[in-house]
Amino acid sequence: MPSDASIASSLSTDFVCYRGLITKLMATPYENREPWIICATKWRGTIYLCAFDTEQKIADRQRETPRQKAMSSWGYKFEQYMMSDSPGAAPDPHTPAVESAEFCCVLRSRLGRHSVVYGAEVDGVDPHREAGDGLSMAQFVELKTSREVETPRQRNSLQRFKMLKWWAQSFLVGIERVVVGFRDDDGTVHRLHAYATKQLPKEQDFWSPSVCMNFAAAFLAWAAEQVTGDDPRAVWRFEFEPRRRRVTCQSLGRSERYRILPDWYTENVFRPGPDT
Numbered sequence: 001m002p003s004d005a006s007i008a009s010s011l012s013t014d015f016v017c018y019r020g021l022i023t024k025l026m027a028t029p030y031e032n033r034e035p036w037i038i039c040a041t042k043w044r045g046t047i048y049l050c051a052f053d054t055e056q057k058i059a060d061r062q063r064e065t066p067r068q069k070a071m072s073s074w075g076y077k078f079e080q081y082m083m084s085d086s087p088g089a090a091p092d093p094h095t096p097a098v099e100s101a102e103f104c105c106v107l108r109s110r111l112g113r114h115s116v117v118y119g120a121e122v123d124g125v126d127p128h129r130e131a132g133d134g135l136s137m138a139q140f141v142e143l144k145t146s147r148e149v150e151t152p153r154q155r156n157s158l159q160r161f162k163m164l165k166w167w168a169q170s171f172l173v174g175i176e177r178v179v180v181g182f183r184d185d186d187g188t189v190h191r192l193h194a195y196a197t198k199q200l201p202k203e204q205d206f207w208s209p210s211v212c213m214n215f216a217a218a219f220l221a222w223a224a225e226q227v228t229g230d231d232p233r234a235v236w237r238f239e240f241e242p243r244r245r246r247v248t249c250q251s252l253g254r255s256e257r258y259r260i261l262p263d264w265y266t267e268n269v270f271r272p273g274p275d276t
Contacts (some may be wrong), residue, residue: 009270010044011117013108015220017049019120019172022111024051025219026168026212028240028247030160030200036240039258040223043232047223050260073099074187080143082179083124105137107173112217114224119216120173137174142166145189148182159204163203167200168212219247232266 024036037052052063064072076099084091102121107114122140129139146162149155166178176197181189201209219238226249227236235255240247252258 011044011046012115014114014224015047015049015111015116015118015119017116017118018051019107019118019169021049021051021167022116022118022172022216023168025216026221029211029215030164030207031240032242035242039252039260040227040236040238041232041234041257041260042227042230043261043266044230047227048260049223052258071187073097074183075143075145077187078181078189079123079143082143082181105140105173107137109172111213111220114217114220116220118172120169121140122173122175126258127179138176140173140175140256142170142175142178143181144178145181145183148190156206160206163195163200164207164212165193167197167209167260170197170200171209222249232261235259 019192021038024038028036029051035054035056037054039050039052041048076097077093080095080097081091083267086237103124104119104121106119108118109118123140123143125135126141129136144162144166146158147154150160166180170176170178178195178197178200180193180195182191182193183189201207223236223238226238231254233254235252235258237250237252237255237258238247
């Protein structure tokens, strides 16, 4: 066990969250369909953010058809196939995919005037990129699948919604390439296309990177004003309503339903103190 002197008393960062949450914030200015709920707790000077499923999301999941469930697995299968390390042989497409397996990186950055520590699941390393003394985020590649584009409407949907999220995800962690497998309606990929992350904004006319970044930074600044006190069980709920184009904030007090920090974390991470 480390001594008390070696245990930090704080994380020395303004926010902790997952990359997906920041991606969700960055896409919000252009979102007209999906509401979201983000809850916040402040402890030891750091605000922890966590996304929760909305009632609409829960209902949509319960109504999923077998085909919809199969379609959601195609992306995992594509990742497994592309990242196979079978030497001298093509990967076996019949090998079952383990959808719970993932590799995560933890990064520290700034968004606006706030420091942020966030975790991000990454798909794999490009073997053609030199490793040097250690792994660099530029060596990683993001893998995606998408329906083959055959109509102007499909192209608009790809550029307006998917490219925005592909760019945000990769930009936030410094991944330089997004490799897309374009598939048919049966899930078979017939074409690969690699997009440079920095070029994705130039592939469309629907969204602006600066608007995305400015909104996410403004949300963090507003959240820092709303989330007061320093209680690991006190929760604030932020909710986005796309139809009304607004984000609201509500203090929930000590909410168990939306609790973010478990006891094992608050009891073991920092030095014992009066608020643990």
